[in-house]
Amino acid sequence: MTDTALALDRLRGGAPPRNHDARTIAALTANPGCARRGLMDAAGVDKDAVARALGFPAQFGQSQFAITRGNAFEAQVKADGCAELLTLLRDRLGLRLPEVAYDDLEVVGGNEGRELRYTRTRRLLARALESGEGTLFDHPLLRLDIAGQPAYLEPDVIAFQLEGRFHVIEIKSFAVIDGQAEPDQVAAAARQSAVYVLALRRLLAELGAPADRVSHEVFLVCPENFSNRPTASLLDVRPQLAVLERQLARLTRVDRILEELPDDLTFAPGDALPEAVRAVAARYAPECMATCEMAFFCRDEARACGSTGALGRSVRDDLGGVDSIGTALGLANGTIEPSPDLVETAEQLRTAARLRREALDGAA
Amino acid sequence: MPTSPDALTPDALEERIAELRAAVRRAMAAGDRVRARALRAELRGAERAWDEAVLGDGGDPADERPWAGGGAERGLLPVRDQVHQALTLLGVPAAPKLIGSVYAAFFPGEIPGARLTSLRRDEERSFRTAPYARPYYLCAGLTADLLAAARGLVTVSTWPLEQRIVGPLSPRTDFLTAAMRVAEHAGRGDAASSPQVRRLLWRFATNIPGATDAPATGVVGVVDPAVLAEAARAELDIHQAADRDQRRQAAERARAQLDEAELLFGTRLRAMRTAASAAGGVPSGAPAPAVPRRRRAAATASRKSTASRKSTAAASRTKTPRRRSSAPATGGEAAPRTSRRTSDPAPPRRRPDGASNGDDR
Incomplete structure (x- = not known):
């Protein structure tokens, strides 16, 4: 057994691995940048159980x-x-x-x-x-x-x-x-x-x-x-x-994700579960709701930290380089001074804010 | 008998039971059904007496319930007899669903579907407790390659082994054979006029080329049994020779390799046993091992750890001592059964035919 396989066994916390089916693989390709999902699927973690243990049971599933x-x-x-x-x-x-x-x-x-x-x-x-x-x-x-x-x-x-x-x-x-x-x-x-x-x-x-x-x-x-x-x-x-x-x-290789994680990380149910799950970066987008059991947890997390991904993939792409909604608003208001690589984005944001202001004023 | 310290009576009864069982078997082997039935009645009496002697005072009344209740209600045929009738008509290994629709079409009443699911397991348990105590057993089809129980097929133990083997072509040949048998049966008398029979014939005919060409009837949805039988026979001719060869070879292998219970109910622990025999230097025979030994060992290990299914555990438990004593066991019947009784906490003592799954669970 390779080191990677051992590490994945540990992540599962001793539970038997779940089989992939075509549904999960098709879903996996829908969000290839999500390390959390990639890791959990590679380890065969029961994501549904993890989501329930976290207090975010998935409310969908095939009838x-x-x-x-x-x-x-x-x-x-x-x-x-x-x-x-x-x-x-x-x-x-x-x-x-x-x-x-x-x-x-x-x-x-x-x-x-x-x-x-x-x-x-x-x-x-x-x-x-x-x-x-x-x-x-x-x-x-x-x-x-x-x-x-x-x-x-x-x-x-x-x-x-x-x-x-x-x-x-x-x-x-x-x-x-x-x-x-x-x-x-x-x-x-x-x-x-x-x-x-x-x-x-x-x-x-x-x-x-x-x-x-x-x-x-x-x-x-x-x-x-x-x-x-x-x-x-x-x-x-x-x-x-x-x-x-x-x-x-294109999928990020699992061993590369594992390298950056602590050695004792496990998704076994317990008090440390939320921290363990947060330790692996997710890449939430609203489409996740349809395909991933962890979506409710990730959405909650994304909203809490004001991630732009929560607004949808196109918004995140348009705001390339700006991670949080707060930063984006600050740039638009001019209350945050843009770093050199964000000057262009900030310019566009300010233009958008001005247009919105004008439109609202005109309507009023 | 270690479980009965109180009196000599149970011992004597047990001897009597063993004698009676042997006598029933002899009578069946000789074809004397009348005598066998009389002996069986006596055997049941002896078993009841044994129960009273051993469990009498502290005996659980729940044990008796399936009998008392079943006896009053069992005006109709027991399920296993119903299945036996349907299978005898079909003459091929069949899935419970087909058995159910054949019975409903040609016999009075219906087979309760839920009873079919546990039937085979009950039969196996009954056989392992008291081999050949019944005139026939409803047992498994054997897959031609691994000689394991074929999924979801029921057969009758009195059929020739070739008939119970399921090779790659057998699902189709069995379907065609069943179509012929059903068509012939429907062709007799006016059976074909009932809607259930018509539906059954249609179900076969739509999936056999040429079977729905029915100039005689001319009505869509109505099948001429003769045309159906002819079409089925035509396609059967294509597959039959190859299928028969495969079945015969597999049957020969099975006779050489399997013990009596496995011949009826299939091998379950194939992986473990071939690994063991290969290690012991015994040639493992024709079915090429599906897996390299390293993998097989791994599979066996994981299976052991997860073998929570009771039947598997029970099978392995009973198998190990019996295989070792298999030579004398065939002659003296009482010895292996006693050992099994001590090893099995709750052997199904009674054989309430048809209601066999009442109390053993």
Whole structure:
């Protein structure tokens, strides 16, 4: 075990690590500059528990009904040896009749260990690459390096082999009505599927196969109209893949964050928890509310210190170099003398303040 | 019997119980069901007497409740018999959902869904407590590669092992076989006219190419059982040879490697056992170990630490002594059971067929 892995174990305070899923990785790429989130995710800290211990429980999360509905639909599509799925694949992609092999990778001999499942996934895919054996692979466990640390992906997905190319099948329970689905939902599905495609490509690359053995087209299975009948469409995730790869490369490496932290830092519940969390810098933006369990705590912190990020990303970017709202107001009033590198920003702020004053005076 | 210091009677009763069990098994093996049933009734009487002798004065009345209550209400078939009927019709390993809809379509009444979830575990516990005490067990399908219990499939212990193996192609062949069996059953008499049967046939037909071409009926949503059976057979022909090969090979391996309970309920501690046998220099057989040994050891260690699931713990507890004494155990039945009884704090003493999960929890 490396030093980094030991340090991450310590951060978790002995609790077992949480699996990444495509949702968390897609969210991670939404705010790549946030060291707090990067560190907690890399260590597999239960952020929800930490936020609750801090007194800022996350009030969102997928609805239990949505989860149940999703699981029921997935079970239906996969029932009876993936009967409905096979019918779809035969109709839409021309899957040949003899191609019906199904390998369940969710449990290995009654054991759900991550290493075991990953090894088995790897072995079966290697076999598939060599001999073309195997068609459907249910719940493969993939691995992706996030900020220098391997993260296991628990994909809710089937990898599927057609004429030597692998496709990712994503089963979602939002309805496709008259050929149209909610754009937000489709975008989210595309982002998540892109993570699986990327992880699958990395795995195949390790096995010595070219990246294009994994198709960039994802087979999205959804209920049709208002029925429970599944329908399917192909989703091109090339743009999402490009974004994902760039963001993952840009993520601050975890070991660099760890270097600057005290050696005894831990996120285990206790009196020292708030200090421990504050010791790692966050980069709050209002978008965090939708994706990160720690958002309420970070928002509170950002407001308390008057951080410009709390007003939104565009405000923070416009005020480049000015960290707090107080400083910005001071510069606008002229009560704070700008340092040489802020002269230009201060000039603009003063202009904005003058315009606002004039507008308000004119209205009055 | 260390738990009964008071009298000789329980010992005598235990001998009698052991004798009766052996006699029931012999009768079943000989195919004499009438005699077996009579012997089983006697066996239950002896077990009840044992309970009274051992637990009599301080016995928990709650122990008796599932019996007393169940006996009055059990006018209908016990759940395990219902499942057995549906599975016999299907003839393939099946998921509880399919079993439920087949039963609802062709038999009177319904199978309460909640009872199905714990069924297999109850059966396994019953088997490990008193092997072959029942004429059949509802048990697991075995995955072809690791010979572990296949997820969410129920089978019958009296089927040939090949039929209970689940290879990569088996989910599809089993689906097609089930479609044929259901279609043939529906084709007899006027069963096909009931809406539940029609729905079941439609469910199969929509996912088999050519099965919905029904010139005879001409109505959407109505399937001609003969067309369905024909279409299913046509696709089955494509997969069957390869599937049968895989199943046969896996079954041979299973017979060579597994003990009796594992043959029915699958191996659970595969990782640990192959690691042990590999260390001992015994060739571990055909299923290539899924993992390098270093990893497997790690997985086993982590599994040990997290093995809070009672069944796993119980399995490992009972397995270790039994494997060692497996040769004499098959002959003399009483010895291993006594040892298990002392090791297991609350063995399910009774076999209230169908209501088997009433008191052991």
